[in-house]
Amino acid sequence: MSATIHVENARKHYQSGDTTVRALDGVTIEARPGELIGIMGASGSGKSTMLLIAGLLEPPTEGEVFFRGERVSCPGADLDRLRAFRRRNIGFVFQKANLIPFLSAIENVALALKIDDVPKRAAHDYAEALLVELGLGHRVDNRPARLSGGEQQRVAIARALANDPPLLLADEPTAALDSVRSRHVMELFRTIADVRGASILVVTHDPRSVDLFDRVYEFSDGKIVATSRRTAPEALAAH
Amino acid sequence: MSLALKDIAFSPTRFILTVLGVGFLITASIGMVGIYRGIVDDAMLLVEKVGADLWIVQGGRQGPFSEGSSVRADLDQRVAGVAGVTSARRFLQVSQQFDAPDGVGQMRAAIVGLDYPKDEGNWIDLVAGRSIATGHFEAIADETIGLALGDVVRLNHDDYTIVGITRQMVDLSGDGILFVTINDAMEIAQRRSSEEVLLTRAVMDDAGPEAALSPAANKVAAVLATVDPAADIAAVRASIAAWGDVNVMSRADQRDLLLNQRLWRLRVQILAFTGVLLIVMTIVISLIIYMMTLEKLHQIAMLKLMGARNSLITGMIAQQSAAISFLAFGVGIGLAKLIFPLFPRRVVMAPDDITYLFIAVAVIAACASLIGISRAMRVRAQEVLA
Structure with missing residues (x-):
């Protein structure tokens, strides 16, 4: 089975005055269907840059990005034209839920479907089903301001899942949550990977959920310094 | 689901205050144009209503409205004796x-x-x-x-x-x-x-x-002559003017004197002020739309990240701009109808002027939208992470 996403030897260099910042320096990662991948590392280690490149939001300075075996990004690629591709294939979840404040929970989720031209009624019904599945059946008509942080994050996950994307990218999704809610969110990702067969890349600082990951990439100074599998989470937890 | 309407419904007080503010600006613009029209109409009132074809005034003068004029009270008998009068x-x-x-x-x-x-x-x-x-x-x-x-x-x-x-x-x-x-x-x-x-x-x-x-x-001040429609008005005018002690002016002459000499500076001043008001209105509406766009940059970035087409984002901005402008136009008209009858001088709300103002407001709304849209288009999806 080919990888959902495969980033090959990606480099991302920024020019800051006379200095060249090597945000990413020859990184190769991949995620297969049903895999929950952790990306860990200190601040500035290149985790978020990796996510931008994998999410087709930034082209790499060097290297290539393959989606289900097909090259979708390379240096100088015009990623704006991949907006429709991103809409159908990649879901995003961030530290902040980034919900549209003037829309209710169900409208936030349904918006992702309407953007993809799903008819209004069908979008509404599917959004409701997703929210119910994520335990938010009683909150569908609430606006984000009326939801707790954990609930907002679950709505954001429902929105990311709305188009049933094969790839889900999450950048510090639990950073603003307490340990119990963090665990719930990570377990949710695990379930989504298992049940829906989606590939999920999660950037996180939190070592308490490493047992849920199939594989963890440890980043430092723009490079992968360690890779570990689910069978040995304790070693990474000690990091 | 209209994102623009949802956003408006989310903070109705702010929207209402914005519409009221722009509405008052439009009322002021209607007022300026209306005062101008009122002054012109008032100035023309006697000239038009009294129905004289020729005004016989003091010789060497262009009275009685633009200059003083004084003629003998029995001049009317001389004028009445002219063929064609x-x-x-x-x-x-x-x-x-x-x-x-x-x-x-x-x-x-x-x-x-x-x-x-x-x-x-x-x-x-x-x-x-x-x-x-x-x-x-x-x-x-x-x-x-x-x-x-x-x-x-x-x-x-x-x-x-x-x-x-x-x-x-x-x-x-x-x-x-x-x-x-x-x-x-x-x-x-x-x-x-x-x-x-x-x-x-x-x-x-x-x-x-x-x-x-x-x-x-x-x-x-003057003698007003009505000329037989069958008579040659120019000939009648020439024969009276030939007396030498009077000046003969047509209705068009009086109209021209009033509009282009007596009231010229006032007209230009009012029109200039109307222009200033329209510029202020353009800036205010543009600023409002621009600020509303700035406040939504993060959401716009999120929409782009979700793969929303540009039309969804431009539509949201344009619809809000249109909603503010056209509702404000309605409010402006309503306030004008309510307030201006209480003014000491006549404020004429001519349908043509209202139509032109509506077109001006539509153009202003379009320009304001373009400014907001151009800012929104520069937002990159990855700014969600900022």
Whole structure:
């Protein structure tokens, strides 16, 4: 089975005055269907840059990005034209839920479907089903301001899942949550990977959920310094 | 699901206040244009309503509105004798300050003489009462003067009873017109103090009886001639002008003098101020839309991240801009209709002007949208992570 996403030897260099910042320096990662991948590392280690490149939001300075075996990004690629591709294939979840404040929970989720031209009624019904599945059946008509942080994050996950994307990218999704809610969110990702067969890349600082990951990439100074599998989470937890 | 409407519904108070603010600006613009139209209409009122084809005024002058004019009161008989003239009426207008009927305070009016009985004032639009029916001491007053039917006012040394009321019949400066007969108007025009009478009597011994008369005695401002439609108006005009002691002006001449000379600076000033208001309105609406866009940059970035088409984002901005502008236009019209009738001078809301203003507001809304849209288009999806 080919990888959902495969980033090959990606480099991302920024020019800051006379200095060249090597945000990413020859990184190769991949995620297969049903895999929950952790990306860990200190601040500035290149985790978020990796996510931008994998999410087709930034082209790499060097290297290539393959989606289900097909090259979708390379240096100088015009990623704006991949907006429709991103809409159908990649879901995003961030530290902040980034919900549209003037829309209710169900409208936030349904918006992702309407953007993809799903008819209004069908979008509404599917959004409701997703929210119910994520335990938010009683909150569908609430606006984000009326939801707790954990609930907002679950709505954001429902929105990311709305188009049933094969790839889900999450950048510090639990950073603003307490340990119990963090665990719930990570377990949710695990379930989504298992049940829906989606590939999920999660950037996180939190070592308490490493047992849920199939594989963890440890980043430092723009490079992968360690890779570990689910069978040995304790070693990474000690990091 | 309209994102624009959802956003508006999310913070209705802010939206209402914004619409009210822009609405007041539009009201001010309507007001400026309306005041301009009102001044022009008021200035043209007598020229248009009185229905004269030719104005015979003092020689070498362009009266009676742009310059002073004084001709002999019997000039009308000379004019009436000219071939092609069907009627000749004397015209006199004087501004007068007089005591209110109740004795408290003073009133001000432009007194216009009707050449009764040749001119019974049938061209005057009455809203109450009747036209003048006797040769003396009856008057028709515009409601802006503040007089009512049956009121008696003292002008010079005589009492005049108000028998008719008009609406929106004012002179160039906005004073309500008080119509009296031409003989009464001439009498009122030569108002003199007792001291002045005594002085002229003293002079009379030396200079003869004519010196005792006021300079305004037996004088009118102009004679208004109506020309037979079958006659050659240019020939009639030339034959009167050939007398040499008078100047002959057509209705178009009077209109041109008023608009392009007497009122020129005022017109330009009002139009310039209207222009300034439109520029302010453009800046304010643009700024509002731009600020609303800035506040939503993060959401716009999120929409782009979700793969939303540009049309969804531009639609949201354009719809909000349109909602603000067009609702504000409605509010502006409503406020104008509510407020302007209370203004001391006439504010004319001509349908053409309202249409042009609507077009201007639509263009302003479009420009404001473009500014907001151009900012939104520069937002990158990855700014969600910022």
